[in-house]
Amino acid sequence: MAKVIVVTSGKGGVGKTTTAAAIGTGLAQRGHRTVVVDFDVGLRNLDLIMGVERRVVFDFVNVINDGIRLNQALIKDKRTEGLYILPTSQTRDKEALTREGVERVMEELKQEFDYIVCDSPAGIEKGAQMALWYADEAIVVTNPEVASVRDSDRMLGIVNSKSRRAELGLEPIRAHLLLTRYDLDRVERGDMLRLEDVVEILAIPVLGVIPNDPLVLHCSNLGLPVILEPKSKAGQAYRDAVARLLGEDVPLRFTKPERRGFFDWFMRRSA
Amino acid sequence: MGRAEAEAARPTEAERPPFQVRGSLHTLVTLRLLEPDHPALMPQLLRKIAYAPDFYRDAPVVLDVGPVAARPPIDLAAFCARLREHRLVPVGVQNASPPWLEEARRAGLAVFGEGGHATAPNPRPAAVPVARGAAHTVRQPVRGGQQIVATAGDLVVTASVGHGAEVAAVGHVHVYGALRGRAFAGIEGDESAMIFCDRLHAELLSIAGVYTVAEELDPALSGRRVVVSRRGERLVVEPLD
Numbered sequence: 001m002a003k004v005i006v007v008t009s010g011k012g013g014v015g016k017t018t019t020a021a022a023i024g025t026g027l028a029q030r031g032h033r034t035v036v037v038d039f040d041v042g043l044r045n046l047d048l049i050m051g052v053e054r055r056v057v058f059d060f061v062n063v064i065n066d067g068i069r070l071n072q073a074l075i076k077d078k079r080t081e082g083l084y085i086l087p088t089s090q091t092r093d094k095e096a097l098t099r100e101g102v103e104r105v106m107e108e109l110k111q112e113f114d115y116i117v118c119d120s121p122a123g124i125e126k127g128a129q130m131a132l133w134y135a136d137e138a139i140v141v142t143n144p145e146v147a148s149v150r151d152s153d154r155m156l157g158i159v160n161s162k163s164r165r166a167e168l169g170l171e172p173i174r175a176h177l178l179l180t181r182y183d184l185d186r187v188e189r190g191d192m193l194r195l196e197d198v199v200e201i202l203a204i205p206v207l208g209v210i211p212n213d214p215l216v217l218h219c220s221n222l223g224l225p226v227i228l229e230p231k232s233k234a235g236q237a238y239r240d241a242v243a244r245l246l247g248e249d250v251p252l253r254f255t256k257p258e259r260r261g262f263f264d265w266f267m268r269r270s271a
Numbered sequence: 272m273g274r275a276e277a278e279a280a281r282p283t284e285a286e287r288p289p290f291q292v293r294g295s296l297h298t299l300v301t302l303r304l305l306e307p308d309h310p311a312l313m314p315q316l317l318r319k320i321a322y323a324p325d326f327y328r329d330a331p332v333v334l335d336v337g338p339v340a341a342r343p344p345i346d347l348a349a350f351c352a353r354l355r356e357h358r359l360v361p362v363g364v365q366n367a368s369p370p371w372l373e374e375a376r377r378a379g380l381a382v383f384g385e386g387g388h389a390t391a392p393n394p395r396p397a398a399v400p401v402a403r404g405a406a407h408t409v410r411q412p413v414r415g416g417q418q419i420v421a422t423a424g425d426l427v428v429t430a431s432v433g434h435g436a437e438v439a440a441v442g443h444v445h446v447y448g449a450l451r452g453r454a455f456a457g458i459e460g461d462e463s464a465m466i467f468c469d470r471l472h473a474e475l476l477s478i479a480g481v482y483t484v485a486e487e488l489d490p491a492l493s494g495r496r497v498v499v500s501r502r503g504e505r506l507v508v509e510p511l512d
């Protein structure tokens with residue numbers, strides 16, 4: 001049974017697109033046919049981060065409104081087998097998406113894919129609601145700071161009330177917390193919230209903790225989902241998160257300070 | 272509280288009719304008019320709106336004119352215009368006598384069921400009803416931006432109430448979790464209503480219109496299990512452990 005997963009947040013710039021690209025790639029790496037759909041109409045970042053922006057001809061909005069077939073808009077990823085991208089339009093606005101249109105495309109995608117990962121725009125308005133409308137699960141991307149946590153709390157209220165599942169009285173959307181840009185030094189200094197604090201407030205299960213990692217920006221500039229970079233800690237943490245999404249029991253990493261040996265200390269001093 | 276009903280109509284000609292008529296039940300705020308000409312009516316109403324603004328904002332309102340039905344009607348169109356200025360939406364009248372019905376029609380208001388007591392005018396304000404018992408139980412966290420109102424009796428939340436969330440009840444408000452948002456007990460004026468919570472981090476606490484904000488709370492009570500009650504014109508927060 002195909003699963004629709006929305007990657008969402010209240011606050012902008014927290015790492016949704018980075019997450020959608022990483023999780024989508026990770027699911028495909030694990031052998032599941034996966035499509036990543038860009039719901040952020042008007043901005044179109046996903047194809048850039050996934051390195052396919054030079055191959056976009058038709059998009060999601062064309063499929064909904066202009067009679068373009070899904071196969072004409074889907075882009076096959078060249079690096080990862082079984083991975084596809086459905087890009088969005090940069091020239092239209094969020095009004096171009098309708099519930100009927102979204103439902104029709106999602107139903108069609110469900111025939112072909114195991115996982116449909118939806119990259120949502122920020123905010124709690126129509127665009128974000130459209131992205132979560134058809135979801136079965138939600139990954140709520142949150143940074144360890146007060147504003148982001150509060151906005152995630154608001155988003156969870158919307159996830160619980162404004163989805164197709166809620167309106168049809170079906171089992172509610174399963175929400176997961178993904179804490180990203182986790183910076184242990186700043187957490188230790190008290191400048192950022194600890195994982196435990198965030199879990200206390202949001203009261204949903206933790207899918208993963210993604211460390212703050214300069215390689216994320218480096219990879220997205222190269223159009224490479226960070227999960228494909230073995231040296232990246234963020235990439236490793238995303239791989240763990242994918243395993244948990246698939247039901248595996250994987251312990252959390254990067255949530256406690258590493259014990260630094262003399263060698264580390266020496267390297268830092270001489271750096 | 273009033274209710275609205277409509278009959279379901281069946282399409283006959285077109286296969287896809289341009290509209291559907293559905294019966295539905297809605298919760299409406301009832302404004303019982305005791306002294307409609309009293310100069311303090313609007314100021315007092317505004318005060319009430321001020322302590323639960325989100326509860327009243329754009330709320331559909333039924334005017335219960337039962338207590339004044341024997342008197343000549345007031346200018347309802349003008350009265351409704353003033354309510355609208357404060358973002359209340361008058362939709363109809365209740366317990367109206369024939370002259371009031373006439374006036375309601377002129378003001379474009381619907382007529383609601385008589386509700387049982389279209390009787391003699393009541394010159395004195397009725398005593399505030401004390402309503403208790405868990406009328407409404409919520410088992411999920413109340414998230415920021417959400418609002419839960421128990422329109423009769425107590426509200427019981429067996430989870431946390433987030434920042435920017437509002438919980439309100441005619442009776443007590445119980446929160447078995449952290450209270451981080453706003454809580455309003457006794458929203459219809461019951462001054463003996465109380466607020467209970469497991470961990471106090473509230474943005475605002477209000478009982479029957481008397482309120483206090485986070486900044487005024489004793490920091491020593493932060494995170495504690497407390498009961499909030501009203502003594503005269505102020506709120507008292509006491510630890511329970």
Ligand SMILES: Nc1ncnc2c1ncn2[C@@H]1O[C@H](COP(=O)(O)OP(=O)(O)OP(=O)(O)O)[C@@H](O)[C@H]1O
Binds near residue numbers: 011211
């Ligand atoms: N784990 C991380 N470590 C360091 N930087 C990160 C991490 N995750 C995301 N970033 C950076 O944060 C910025 C925003 O990321 P991204 O575009 O994924 O966020 P978004 O939530 O999709 O934003 P928007 O709301 O604008 O769509 C980017 O510059 C990205 O490189």
Ligand SMILES: [Mg+2]
Binds near residue numbers: 018040045
């Ligand atoms: Mg984005």
